[in-house]
Amino acid sequence: MTNFNAWLTRVAIVGILVSIVGCAPSTSVVEAPIETEVRVTEAPTQAQVLEAAVLVNAGFEEDEAGGVPSGWTNTGDTSAVLLEENGYSGDLRLTHKESGTYTVETSQVISGLANGWYTLGAWVRSSGKQVEAYLALKCGDVVKRVNIPATAPGYRWIRLVVSNQVTDGQCTLSLYTFGTPDSWTSFDDIELTPGQTALSILGADISSLHKSEDKGGVYKYSDGTAADALQIMKDNGLNYARLRVWVDPADGYHNQAEILTMAARFKSLGIKLLVDFHYSDNWADPGKQFKPAAWEDLDFERLKQALYDHTFELCSRLVEQGTPPDMIQVGNEINSGMLWPDGHTWDPPQWENLAQLLTTGYNAVKDCSPETKVMLHLAEGGDNELFHWWFDNLARYDVPFDVIGVSYYPFWHGTLAELQGNVNDITLRYDKDVVVVEFAYPFSVSEDDSLANIANRRMGTEGYLFTPDGQRRMLRDVMAIVRGVPNGRGLGVFYWDATWTAVPGNGWDINDPNSGNAWENQALFDYDDIVLPAFSEYLNP
Ligand SMILES: [Ca+2]
Ligand SMILES: [Ca+2]
Ligand SMILES: [Ca+2]
Numbered sequence: 433m434t435n436f437n438a439w440l441t442r443v444a445i446v447g448i449l450v451s452i453v454g455c456a457p458s459t460s461v462v463e464a465p466i467e468t469e470v471r472v473t474e475a476p477t478q479a480q481v482l483e484a485a486v487l488v489n490a491g492f493e494e495d496e497a498g499g500v501p502s503g504w505t506n507t508g509d510t511s512a513v514l515l516e517e518n519g520y521s522g523d524l525r526l527t528h529k530e531s532g533t534y535t536v537e538t539s540q541v542i543s544g545l546a547n548g549w550y551t552l553g554a555w556v557r558s559s560g561k562q563v564e565a566y567l568a569l570k571c572g573d574v575v576k577r578v579n580i581p582a583t584a585p586g587y588r589w590i591r592l593v594v595s596n597q598v599t600d601g602q603c604t605l606s607l608y609t610f611g612t613p614d615s616w617t618s619f620d621d622i623e624l625t626p627g628q629t630a631l632s633i634l635g636a637d638i639s640s641l642h643k644s645e646d647k648g649g650v651y652k653y654s655d656g657t658a659a660d661a662l663q664i665m666k667d668n669g670l671n672y673a674r675l676r677v678w679v680d681p682a683d684g685y686h687n688q689a690e691i692l693t694m695a696a697r698f699k700s701l702g703i704k705l706l707v708d709f710h711y712s713d714n715w716a717d718p719g720k721q722f723k724p725a726a727w728e729d730l731d732f733e734r735l736k737q738a739l740y741d742h743t744f745e746l747c748s749r750l751v752e753q754g755t756p757p758d759m760i761q762v763g764n765e766i767n768s769g770m771l772w773p774d775g776h777t778w779d780p781p782q783w784e785n786l787a788q789l790l791t792t793g794y795n796a797v798k799d800c801s802p803e804t805k806v807m808l809h810l811a812e813g814g815d816n817e818l819f820h821w822w823f824d825n826l827a828r829y830d831v832p833f834d835v836i837g838v839s840y841y842p843f844w845h846g847t848l849a850e851l852q853g854n855v856n857d858i859t860l861r862y863d864k865d866v867v868v869v870e871f872a873y874p875f876s877v878s879e880d881d882s883l884a885n886i887a888n889r890r891m892g893t894e895g896y897l898f899t900p901d902g903q904r905r906m907l908r909d910v911m912a913i914v915r916g917v918p919n920g921r922g923l924g925v926f927y928w929d930a931t932w933t934a935v936p937g938n939g940w941d942i943n944d945p946n947s948g949n950a951w952e953n954q955a956l957f958d959y960d961d962i963v964l965p966a967f968s969e970y971l972n973p
Contacts, residue, residue: 485542485550485624487605491519492526492620501526501538509534512611520555520589520620528565528609529616536609542624543602549628551595552605553916554619556580557587560895561615568606569596569624580617581848581909582895588849589620591856593916595628629915633867633924634970635672635706636665636956640932642694643685647937652962661931664963665956666701669970673698674706674869674926676764679724679742680713683942688746695755704758705750706807706869706926709743709793711763711770714942718767718811721775732774732785739771739789740796747800761807761837761869762793767822777822787829794832809837809869814846816854823862835923836862837869842906843891852913859921866921870928871910872954875903875966880934880959883948898953904966911969930956930967 488503495515496502504526506513512530519525528536552569560582568577578594596603605624609617641649641661651661662673675694678686695705710716713724727738743760750757763770766786769777775786794806808831812818823836836858840851855866877889877898889898896902907927914922932938932951939947952959956967 484626485545487540487542487622487624490622491522492524493519493522495524504538504540506536506538508536510536512536512609513538516618522620525557525618525620526607527616527618528607528611529614530611532613534609534611536611538607538619540605540622541602542605545598545601545603547598547601548626549595549597550603551593551625551627551629553591553593553623553625554607555589555591555621557583557589557618559587559614559616560584561612562617563610563612565609565611565617567592567594567619568608569594569603570606571596571603572599578912578915579905579909581912583847583849586847586849588847588853590849590852590913591916592912593629595630597628629920630973631911631915631922631924632973633672633704633926634669634973635674635704635867635869635924635926636670636930637674637676637708637870637926637928638662638665638931639674639676639686639708640929640938642690643683644931644933644935644938647935649931649933649935649938650961651931651933651957652960654963654965656960656962658961661957662697662701662703665930665967666703668963668967669973670703670967671970672704672706672758672924672926674708674928676708676710677746678710678713680726681942682713683945685942688749691746692749692753692755695750695757696753699755705755706759706761707746707750707757708761708764708809709746711739711742716763716770717765721763721766721768721770721772723771723774727771732788735771735774736788736792740792743793743796744800747797747804751801756801757804759805759807759835760793760797761809762790762797762833763809765809765811765839765870767810767812767818777825781825783825784829787826787831790826790831790833791829805834806832807835807837807867807869808833809839811839811870812845813838813840813868814850814854816850816857819854819858820861823858827862834864836864836866838866839870839928840868840910841871842873842893842896842910843887848909848913851910852916855914855917855922859917859919864921865923866914866917867923868910868914868925871907871925872928872951873903873906873966874898874953875900875958875964876953878953878959880952881936881948883939883950885953886950887954900958900964900966903954903964904969907966908969908972911973924973927956927966929954933957933961934959 512534514527516527565580566577576596769775934952941947
């Protein structure tokens with residue numbers, strides 16, 4: 433549907449609502465449409481009837497003498513501009529490549545644009561190893577860029593987008609490479625379309641925070657000033673927090689009481705809440721989905737009831753204290769199912785049981801709070817085949833849900849191109865929004881406590897050092913992948929676990945107060961408790 437059609441539809445809906453208002457006998461009916469009625473005053477601005485801009489030679493199929501694309505201007509080391517075979521579509525693509533170090537920009541000025549938001553989109557491939565490669569949309573004095581990451585290994589095409597606001601009728605599209613010798617960037621099928629593409633969820637799992645604070649953990653702004661961690665994160669763009677809940681955890685943290693306490697703090701700062709139900713007394717992930725001790729001897733019907741009651745109870749308590757959950761995930765990384773063995777997806781698979789458990793969780797959420805979104809969450813965000821296997825099996829039972837959550841740890845879950853291939857596909861195939869609900873990347877190769885960190889120096893992705901800037905670059909590029917999901921269905925990212933710094937007493941094992949932290953090199957606060965630069969990427973949604 434075009435924006436103009438959307439406006440026409442809205443006018444039609446408002447017309448219906450106005451006629452309802454006209455004969456509505458009760459004030460409760462009258463009140464709701466009045467807010468909508470304001471839309472009657474909205475005229476179709478130019479931006480609402482815009483069509484995609486007409487670019488010259490957007491697919492690089494037309495060349496001039498000298499082998500450069502017609503309709504584009506090249507500046508800098510123009511010998512680095514090539515038209516190569518094997519476009520994303522058609523015969524040809526634009527490539528920047530040179531045997532020496534080079535800097536080159538290929539650009540096109542588009543004028544006659546109505547003022548408003550536009551989004552530049554392009555398919556790209558990249559060797560990596562450039563000093564810098566990006567797409568830029570320059571409108572007036574404002575330049576917006578999206579970095580082009582390496583798409584090796586495999587050299588898959590990925591599609592990136594960047595939005596900017598037209599204020600004086602024109603913009604410049606820029607395709608830029610600052611290359612090292614033999615590094616290359618390819619471009620094809622450039623588009624400039626009306627509208628803005630931005631992430632609405634800028635989230636972090638901060639399940640560690642409450643216990644950390646109790647054990648003496650402190651958090652600081654970049655200038656070294658200690659402050660409330662939530663305030664620091666909010667000032668760095670955080671708008672959504674995720675908390676896990678266990679049924680009866682041994683140390684008394686990550687239980688319902690903690691969620692209620694934290695939810696009240698979030699509410700006071702305008703931070704939204706995603707509750708991550710593990711349905712266990714301890715960690716649940718693809719390698720372990722053990723039942724809570726209190727549920728172990730229940731038959732399947734009673735197990736479903738226990739799941740329902742636990743979910744409904746926490747949700748209802750949140751509603752009652754005025755902090756309804758914005759989203760709830762039924763299970764955590766449930767590739768292998770949950771509540772083993774009843775909800776196994778293997779050996780032998782119990783898809784029907786799992787479908788009943790997930791449907792029960794969904795019903796508990798909606799019975800408590802119809803507005804709350806329900807997420808189903810799997811690990812292995814780059815494995816499209818796995819997502820097909822899992823969601824196709826569930827689809828046979830019509831399991832209801834609203835959002836797909838994926839974990840994407842670059843050192844375990846494939847390349848950025850594989851992440852894009854998966855999230856773009858599953859939003860279409862299952863007609864759902866998607867969230868990268870777990871992501872992290874290290875900022876250090878050293879340790880801040882005696883327990884060896886999970887992500888060690890052998891696990892780095894080329895081009896992203898285990899440094900504060902490497903961590904920032906990886907978060908930036910994961911955000912770009914989610915932003916590029918077609919039709920605005922990529923909602924956002926949750927960083928995991930932003931606040932889990934090395935604090936004695938807040939280790940990984942809730943049965944051992946002396947256990948260490950294997951994650952402190954992936955927190956978003958450094959070993960001196962100072963917020964890391966990656967966090968500020970959330971200020972560019
Ligand atoms: Ca082409
Ligand atoms: Ca450690
Ligand atoms: Ca420290």
